[in-house]
Amino acid sequence: MKSYCLQRMNALAPYFISPQPGMPQPDPRELHEFGEEFFTNGTPAYRLLYFFLILILQGLCLLLRGKSLYALPQEEAEDFIQSLFSSRFATVSAIPMLLGTPIYMSHYNRDDVQIYLGFEVEALREEAAKREVTR
Amino acid sequence: MIIKPREVPGNISRDADVVIIGSGAGGGPIAKELAEEGYSVVVLEEGGCFTREDFDFRAGAAFTRFYRDGGQTVTLGLPVVLLPQGKTVGGTTTVNSGTCLRIPRHVLKRWHLERGLRDISEDELNLLYSAVEEYLFVKRADPEVAGKNALIFLEAAEGLGYSGGFLPRNAKDCEGYGVCAYGCPSGAKQSVNVSYIPDAVKAGADVYTNCRAERILVRSGRAVGVRGRFIDPVTRRKSHRIEVEAAVVVLAGGAVQSPSLLMHNRLCLSSGQVGKNLSIHPCACVTAILDEKLGNPKGIPQSTYVDEFAPEGIMLEGVTLPPFVYAISIPWVGRRHSRAMLDYPYCGSFGSMICEHDSVGKVVAGPSARQPLTLYQIGREDLDRVKRSILLLAEIWFAAGARSVQTPIDGFKELSSPKDLQRLARISIKRASIYGLTAYHPMGTCSMGSDPDWSVVQPSGETWEVENLFICDASVLPTSLGVNPQLTTMALALRTAGFIDERLCQGSFDQQYPGRLRRLRNRLRAERVSLTRRLAERE
Numbered sequence: 001m002k003s004y005c006l007q008r009m010n011a012l013a014p015y016f017i018s019p020q021p022g023m024p025q026p027d028p029r030e031l032h033e034f035g036e037e038f039f040t041n042g043t044p045a046y047r048l049l050y051f052f053l054i055l056i057l058q059g060l061c062l063l064l065r066g067k068s069l070y071a072l073p074q075e076e077a078e079d080f081i082q083s084l085f086s087s088r089f090a091t092v093s094a095i096p097m098l099l100g101t102p103i104y105m106s107h108y109n110r111d112d113v114q115i116y117l118g119f120e121v122e123a124l125r126e127e128a129a130k131r132e133v134t135r
Numbered sequence: 136m137i138i139k140p141r142e143v144p145g146n147i148s149r150d151a152d153v154v155i156i157g158s159g160a161g162g163g164p165i166a167k168e169l170a171e172e173g174y175s176v177v178v179l180e181e182g183g184c185f186t187r188e189d190f191d192f193r194a195g196a197a198f199t200r201f202y203r204d205g206g207q208t209v210t211l212g213l214p215v216v217l218l219p220q221g222k223t224v225g226g227t228t229t230v231n232s233g234t235c236l237r238i239p240r241h242v243l244k245r246w247h248l249e250r251g252l253r254d255i256s257e258d259e260l261n262l263l264y265s266a267v268e269e270y271l272f273v274k275r276a277d278p279e280v281a282g283k284n285a286l287i288f289l290e291a292a293e294g295l296g297y298s299g300g301f302l303p304r305n306a307k308d309c310e311g312y313g314v315c316a317y318g319c320p321s322g323a324k325q326s327v328n329v330s331y332i333p334d335a336v337k338a339g340a341d342v343y344t345n346c347r348a349e350r351i352l353v354r355s356g357r358a359v360g361v362r363g364r365f366i367d368p369v370t371r372r373k374s375h376r377i378e379v380e381a382a383v384v385v386l387a388g389g390a391v392q393s394p395s396l397l398m399h400n401r402l403c404l405s406s407g408q409v410g411k412n413l414s415i416h417p418c419a420c421v422t423a424i425l426d427e428k429l430g431n432p433k434g435i436p437q438s439t440y441v442d443e444f445a446p447e448g449i450m451l452e453g454v455t456l457p458p459f460v461y462a463i464s465i466p467w468v469g470r471r472h473s474r475a476m477l478d479y480p481y482c483g484s485f486g487s488m489i490c491e492h493d494s495v496g497k498v499v500a501g502p503s504a505r506q507p508l509t510l511y512q513i514g515r516e517d518l519d520r521v522k523r524s525i526l527l528l529a530e531i532w533f534a535a536g537a538r539s540v541q542t543p544i545d546g547f548k549e550l551s552s553p554k555d556l557q558r559l560a561r562i563s564i565k566r567a568s569i570y571g572l573t574a575y576h577p578m579g580t581c582s583m584g585s586d587p588d589w590s591v592v593q594p595s596g597e598t599w600e601v602e603n604l605f606i607c608d609a610s611v612l613p614t615s616l617g618v619n620p621q622l623t624t625m626a627l628a629l630r631t632a633g634f635i636d637e638r639l640c641q642g643s644f645d646q647q648y649p650g651r652l653r654r655l656r657n658r659l660r661a662e663r664v665s666l667t668r669r670l671a672e673r674e
Contacts (some may be wrong), residue, residue: 018470020477034195040371042205043506078469085466090214090545090567093466097570101463108459108476109195117458118480119432121192124312128320132187133308135330 001051006035008054009102011070015077016100017107024112026103034106050102053095060084060095137184137224137332137342140365140374147377151177151341152639154361154381156348156396159226160624161608161631162387163331164267168632170338174639177379178335178342179361181388182222183368185229185328190318194457197317201230208391210496210511210574213566216417217573218509220389224344225328227389228621231575232315232437233304233324234452235273236618237264239445250613251585254594255630263626271305271325273622280311282434284483285453287425289439291535292451299441302452305330306435313432313455346377349504351384351400351604358384358604383603383635387628390577390610391498395507397581397591398500403600408591410507412582413496414615415574417513419521420454420486421528422464423537428480432457441531448490448517448617449524451531456484464541464571466548483532487524488576490617492516498580509577513566521572522564529556543571576620581610596631603638607631 013026039047061069061080069077085096107113114121152174155162162178170176185201198206203222210216221227238260246252267273278286278301292299305325312320322329336342345366352360360380364373386393394410397403432455441451456464458479465475493514501507513521522544529540533553540550545568547559584590587599590613596605607628609620616623 016468016472018473020470020473023473023476034199037196037199038205041199042207046204046207075470081468082471085468088545090570093545094570096468097463100468104462105195105198105459108457108462109193114458117476118428118430119458124433125192125320127310128187128192128312131310131321133321133323135307135325135333 001047002039005039005047005050005054006032009035012099013103013107014074015069015081016103018074018078023116024110026107027110030110031103031106034109035102038102038105049098053099057095057099136336137344139184140345140367143365143375146375149177150380151175152381153177153383153385153635154179154379155385155387156361157181157226157387157389157392157608158224158332158342159221159327159387159389159608160228160621161628162385163225163228163327163335164625164628165385165387165607165632165635166335166340166342167331167338168629169635170335170340172636176335176340177381178332178340179346179348179363179377179379180224180342180344181347181366182224182344184224184342184344185318187318187320187322190314190320192312192314192317192320194314194317195459197230201318208509210415210509212510212512214513214569214572216415216511218391218415218577219573219575220391220577223328224332224342225326227575228326229318229328230316231326231619231621233306233326234437234619235268235271235303235305235622238623239617242614242616245614250583250590252583252594252613259630260626263629264622266629267622267625268303271330272307273303273305275301276304276435276438277309280309280435281438282311282313282436282453282455283429284431284434284455284485285439287429287483287535288453288485288531289441292441292443292531295531295534297441297443297531299439299443299451302438302440304435304438309435311433311435311438313434313436314457315436317457343377347505348388348396351386351396351402352380353402353601353604356600357602360384382639383605385631385635386604386606387608389608390580391507391509393606393608393610394498394580395500395504398507399504402604403581403591403598405600406588406591408582408589410498410580412579412613413498413509413511413577414491414494414579415496415511416488416490416576416615416617417494417517417521418486418488418573418575419525419528419543419569420456420464420484420571420573421525421532421543422456422461422541423483423532423535424478424539425481425483425535425537429483431455431480431482444524444527445617447523448492448520449527450488450490450617451524451528452486452488454484454486456482466541483535483537485528485532487521487528489517489520489524491615518564518566518569521569526556526560544568545570576609576616578609578612578615578620581606582613583611584613595634596627597634605631605635
């Protein structure tokens with residue numbers, strides 16, 4: 001189940017993260033590595049939930065758009081996920097939120113992405129390494 | 136010494152005066168106090184031991200490494216509340232914001248009146264608080280490193296006439312790196328992993344890491360030790376066994392794990408109170424887009440507060456979001472999401488914390504002792520209070536000049552002007568309409584009290600049913616505090632250490648006040664007298 005979740009997480013990433021020009025692209029290798037740690041250390045319940053949410057997302061897409069999510073053009077797939085997110089029903093809007101969580105965690109955890117957003121993580125890391133507060 | 140699983144050659148069987156389960160805000164201070172008194176102390180910690188080199192500003196990775204279940208622990212109920220708990224040496228203190236607030240007077244009064252805890256007097260608590268604050272270098276957050284986000288919010292709140300200020304924190308020479316919740320990279324935050332535990336180890340305590348306590352050994356109604364297993368930190372498989380025979384067992388696993396262990400060991404269940412009475416301080420976060428860059432997430436994440444509404448049970452406290460948390464909080468996907476992420480440098484954020492009145496929660500045994508289920512249903516009054524806190528946060532952000540404000544309420548995810556606030560104020564929200572609630576302070580599941588029918592532990596911290604089994608963590612706090620509970624947990628830990636010392640010295644509780652506590656009081660009194668004298672001389 002974990003490997004299926006990881007595989008689908010990678011497949012879903014482009015729909016959740018469509019970088020603006022100049023923004024770093026999602027890195028499938030990093031996504032996989034982070035996802036591996038995320039699902040290994042996480043609760044079995046979340047893995048199970050993730051698995052079912054992927055199936056529900058696919059099912060809803062087939063039902064509402066008549067096609068698999070992956071068969072839809074990129075923009076249409078994004079719009080479909082966005083429509084779920086904007087739903088009045090909390091259970092429906094929770095689907096993309098939960099599916100997107102590990103994707104965003106992995107992508108925006110990367111140094112290059114954080115630096116692009118103005119969080120000078122490398123400089124701070126160097127500064128902190130030089131400084132040690134003792135009791 | 137701190138012993139990691141790879142340093143353990145085989146099964147361990149040993150004895151000690153005291154064995155402590157957990158090394159957080161409750162276990163750490165007890166370990167230090169008793170080790171310094173000369174007792175042999177063994178601490179079993181389920182999490183790993185991490186140092187400042189491991190705290191490397193990677194927030195996402197920190198969740199998977201330093202938090203229980205990768206930070207994915209939630210309460211079941213409406214709405215679902217994310218309840219992250221630290222799982223590392225130092226417990227949640229390693230990954231919290233370091234806020235150190237004393238118990239509000241009205242809450243202590245409630246403990247006295249409703250729970251019969253008159254033994255815990257205000258004077259005594261104040262002495263214990265002073266000892267902890269002195270040891271942890273507690274002082275108000277420095278405005279220089281408080282962070283622009285917090286300063287702007289506080290200024291706007293004060294402009295509206297709301298009272299607030301800078302929070303007291305256990306940090307020494309803090310530079311405001313903004314990543315307290317992912318481990319302090321400079322060691323400035325005096326969490327238990329850099330304060331109480333190292334001092335306990337210096338005094339001779341042994342801390343076994345990645346070691347999960349599974350069974351509390353009880354003979355003839357007395358706790359006599361703990362049995363546990365080491366867990367390989369990489370494969371997560373169980374490895375060697377450990378059995379520690381001890382005169383006193385201290386359970387300090389936190390308000391979710393401690394009752395779970397009791398339930399799985401079928402201990403202390405006759406009152407029916409184990410696992411019940413859970414309160415968590417539900418928190419909401421409101422973000423805003425401002426016109427100026429705020430230098431996120433630099434600055435102390437929780438440096439300021441607004442306590443104007445504390446009498447209503449609403450406390451507003453600072454929060455800064457690392458990029459990935461901001462990414463999760465944005466209610467869009469794809470291109471729109473990426474465009475919104477460009478606003479990250481302009482994003483302000485502040486949180487609210489609710490002191491519960493009518494919410495109901497409990498911890499029940501899950502499929503394994505490691506994975507209890509946390510059930511929590513927010514009450515109608517508390518839900519209204521959450522909504523009110525969101526309105527207040529939004530109002531203050533608009534007063535601070537926000538272009539737009541994002542709230543965690545369905546249908547009001549983005550507010551573009553103060554007029555939207557009136558619209559939001561008029562509606563009655565449902566439990567399912569609030570998303571993204573979090574909570575960081577589980578409490579009350581092994582509550583302290585003077586009546587064995589309605590509480591799990593005595594005012595001394597010892598359980599009513601099992602002799603020599605003490606509980607010392609936030610689970611003993613009998614009601615929702617309304618403020619961050621780490622300081623109170625530590626103060627009560629010092630108090631409990633006094634009772635344990637007395638038990639180990641004399642084997643009975645004949646005196647009204649134990650010797651340890653009396654010595655501590657005398658020391659604090661002497662220090663106060665000497666400080667007053669020094670100040671008088673200086674003047």
